[in-house]
Each structure stands twice: as structure tokens, then as C-alpha cells.
Amino acid sequence: MANKRISWFDRRMQQFTEISFSAQKFLCPVNIVIKAEGQQVEYYKKYITGELKLYGYGKKSDFLAAFSGLNIGKWKKRYEIRDYCFGGRCWELSIKFADGKQLRYRGENSYPENFSDLGKLLRANYAT
Numbered sequence: 607m608a609n610k611r612i613s614w615f616d617r618r619m620q621q622f623t624e625i626s627f628s629a630q631k632f633l634c635p636v637n638i639v640i641k642a643e644g645q646q647v648e649y650y651k652k653y654i655t656g657e658l659k660l661y662g663y664g665k666k667s668d669f670l671a672a673f674s675g676l677n678i679g680k681w682k683k684r685y686e687i688r689d690y691c692f693g694g695r696c697w698e699l700s701i702k703f704a705d706g707k708q709l710r711y712r713g714e715n716s717y718p719e720n721f722s723d724l725g726k727l728l729r730a731n732y733a734t
Contacts, residue, residue: 615679619670621704626652627728629697638728642666649728672727676720678711685713699724 625640637652647669649662678699699711711718 612677612679616670616674618703618709619673619701622701623704624702626700626702627698627724628652629695640669640728676723676727678718678724681711681718683711685711685716685718687715697721 623642627636627638627640629636635654637654639650639652639658641648641650645666646663647666648660649664650658651661652658696714697712697717701709703709713721
């Protein structure tokens with residue numbers, strides 16, 4: 607079943623238009639937006655005002671190959687530890703598609719096994 611979900615997810619990613627990632631630990635937010643523009647992707651830092659600042663770009667095919675390796679299709683939609691949350695870390699990964707549909711993955715103080723790999727991929731071109 608997991609392999610079917612991964613396969614479906616990887617095929618679906620060919621049609622993504624935007625990926626938004628946000629994480630907050632205490633008062634230190636990180637907001638990254640990746641937009642698909644033709645055969646390339648553009649990496650943006652999103653400020654609290656909503657302003658987007660371009661900080662990098664690359665080939666869409668290279669990004670999708672790396673993103674596919676994360677096996678996000680196996681992720682649960684929600685990760686959380688109910689015992690505590692106050693002052694913890696909240697995160698969200700949102701993927702928009704050309705047909706207007708959207709996938710969301712979220713967490714509070716709990717993460718998928720390979721969550722740090724997602725951070726490494728998104729920060730690969732990140733400039734503060």
C-alpha cells in the first residue's frame with residue numbers, strides 16, 4: 607500500500623505549481639515558497655508581510671528527483687504529541703497543483719522520520 611501511495615504522489619508532483627513550507631520555533635519563523643515556472647523552480651523567502659524575495663532557482667527535474675527521494679507519499683497528514691505544545695515547534699508543508707487541489711502535511715512537536723532531509727533540500731539554496 608505504501609508503495610502505491612509513493613508512486614501516486616511522485617506522479618502527482620509532476621503537476622505541482624507551488625510548495626510552501628513554514629516552521630516556527632518560539633518566535634523564529636521560517637517560510638519558504640517554491641514555485642514551478644515551466645521547466646524550472648524558483649525559491650522564495652516569504653516575509654511576515656507576505657512579501658516574497660527570490661533567493662534561488664534550479665531545474666524542475668532536478669528538484670523533483672530530490673523531492674521524490676524523500677518519500678513524502680508515505681507521510682501521515684498530521685504529526686503531533688498531545689502531551690504538550692506550548693512553546694514548541696509547529697510546521698506545515700503545503701503542495702498546490704495545477705488543477706487547484708492541495709495536499710497538506712502538518713505537525714506540532716512531532717515529525718516524519720526523514721523530516722530533516724526536507725529541511726536540507728529546501729535550504730540548499732536558502733540565503734538569509
